[in-house]
Amino acid sequence: xxxxxxxxxxxxxxxxxxxxxxxxxxxxxxxxxxxxxxxxxxxxxxxxxxxxxxxxxxxxxxxxxxxxxxxxxxxxxxxxxxxxxxxxxxxxxxxxxxxxxxxxxxxxxxxxxxxxxxxxxxxx
Amino acid sequence: xxxxxxxxxxxxxxxxxxxxxxxxxxxxxxxxxxxxxxxxxxxxxxxxxxxxxxxxxxxxxxxxxxxxxxxxxxxxxxxxxxxxxxxxxxxxxxxxxxxxxxxxxxxxxxxxxxxxxxxxxxxx
Numbered sequence: 506x507x508x509x510x511x512x513x514x515x516x517x518x519x520x521x522x523x524x525x526x527x528x529x530x531x532x533x534x535x536x537x538x539x540x541x542x543x544x545x546x547x548x549x550x551x552x553x554x555x556x557x558x559x560x561x562x563x564x565x566x567x568x569x570x571x572x573x574x575x576x577x578x579x580x581x582x583x584x585x586x587x588x589x590x591x592x593x594x595x596x597x598x599x600x601x602x603x604x605x606x607x608x609x610x611x612x613x614x615x616x617x618x619x620x621x622x623x624x625x626x627x628x629x
Numbered sequence: 630x631x632x633x634x635x636x637x638x639x640x641x642x643x644x645x646x647x648x649x650x651x652x653x654x655x656x657x658x659x660x661x662x663x664x665x666x667x668x669x670x671x672x673x674x675x676x677x678x679x680x681x682x683x684x685x686x687x688x689x690x691x692x693x694x695x696x697x698x699x700x701x702x703x704x705x706x707x708x709x710x711x712x713x714x715x716x717x718x719x720x721x722x723x724x725x726x727x728x729x730x731x732x733x734x735x736x737x738x739x740x741x742x743x744x745x746x747x748x749x750x751x752x753x
Contacts, residue, residue, distance in 0.1 A: 511751060518704035526702045526734030533744035541751070571751055575743070577701055577733070578650045580642035606750050609701070609743060610650030618742035619699070619733060620657035626730050627635060627665070627695050 510542040510567035512558045515575045516582065517547035524551060527575060542567060548582055559594050559603070569602040578610040634666040634691035636682045639699045640706065641671035648675060651699060666691060672706055679711075683718050683727070693726040702734040 511534070515527045524545065531543045542565065546558035553561070555572070562570050572591075574583055591603060609615050635658070639651050648669065655667045666689065670682035677685070679696070686694050696715075698707055715727060733739055 509751075511747065515701065518702070520704050520708065523702045523704040526732075526740060529734075529737075530740050530743050530747075533741055534747055537744055537748050538751075571747075573747055573750070575701055577639065577699055578642070578647045580644050580647040584644065606747070608650075610653075612743075612746050613653075614746055615739070615742050616650060616654050617657055618739050619654050619736075620661060622736050622738055623635065623654075623658055623695075623697055623730070624661050626697070627633075627662075 509540060510544075510562045510565075510569070511571040511573060512544045512546045512555060512562070513573050513575055514546050514548070514555055514558075514587075515551075517549040517551035519550055530575065548586065555590055556594050556597070559598060559601070563598050563601050568600060569604065571604045571606055573606045574608045576608045576610065579608045583608055633664060634668075634686045634689075634693070635695040635697060636668045636670045636679060636686070637697050637699055638670050638672070638679055638682075638711075639675075641673040641675035643674055654699065672710065679714055680718050680721070683722060683725070687722050687725050692724060693728065695728045695730055697730045698732045700732045700734065703732045707732055 513527050513530060527545050531545060534543055535541060542562055544558040544561055546553055546555040559570060576583055595603060637651050637654060651669050655669060658667055659665060666686055668682040668685055670677055670679040683694060700707055719727060
C-alpha cells in the first residue's frame with residue numbers, strides 16, 4: 506500500500522509567519538489527496554518536533570510514514586542531525602516504517618518550477 | 630526592458646555540496662534564457678556575498694538587477710538582514726535598479742510543484 510501519512514519537516518524560526526509556506530503546502534497536498542494524514546514538524550524553535558509528529562501519526566495507526574525535508578539544500582542539518590533524530594525515533598517505534606524523501610533542492614521538477622517562475626518574474 | 634541580470638541569493642553552509650541545487654537552478658534558468666546573466670550569492674559562510682555579486686553585474690553594465698531569495702520561507706534573514714544589505718548596496722550603486730523578488734515559499738506555482746512531487750513520491 507502507498508503511504509497515507511507524511512510529515513513535512515522544516516527548519517523552524519522565531520517568527521510565527523515563517524511557517525506559512527509549509528502550512529500552504531499541507532493544504533495543497535490535502536487538496537490533491539483528501540484522505541492523506543499530513544503533519545508539520547520542525548528541527549528547531551517551532552513545535553512539534555519530528556519525534557512528536559511521528560508519535561502522533563503512529564498513535565493514529567499509521568505503520569508507514571513518509572518524511573519530506575522541506576529544505577532548499579542538504580547541509581549539516583539533513584546530513585548529520587536528521588539521521589540521529591531518525592535513529593532515536595526508530596528505536597521508539599519498531600513497527601513503523603519511516604520513508605525519508607529527498608530534500609526539495611534535490612527534486613528536479615521543483616528546481617525546474619523555480620527556474621520557470623524566475624523567467625516569468627524577470628519578464629514582468 | 631525586462632531585467633537581463635539576476636542574483637540567486639541563498640543562505641550558505643559549510644558543506645560545499647550544499648550549493649548544488651542553486652547551481653542547478655542557475656543552469657536551468659540559463660537553458661531557458663540563454664542571454665541572461667546569472668550570479669549566485671550567499672548570506673553567510675559561502676562566497677560571493679550579495680554585495681560582491683551585484684558589483685560584478687554592475688561592472689558588466691547591468692542597470693537593472695533582479696534578486697531572487699532562494700529561501701523556503703521569510704524569517705529574520707529576509708525581513709531584517711536583507712533590507713540592511715540592500716540599503717548598503719544601493720548606497721554604493723546609485724544608477725542600478727535592484728528588484729527584489731519574493732522568497733520561494735511565497736510563490737504559489739512553486740509550492741504547488743512541491744505538493745505535486747509529494748503526491749507522486751508517496752504513490753511510489
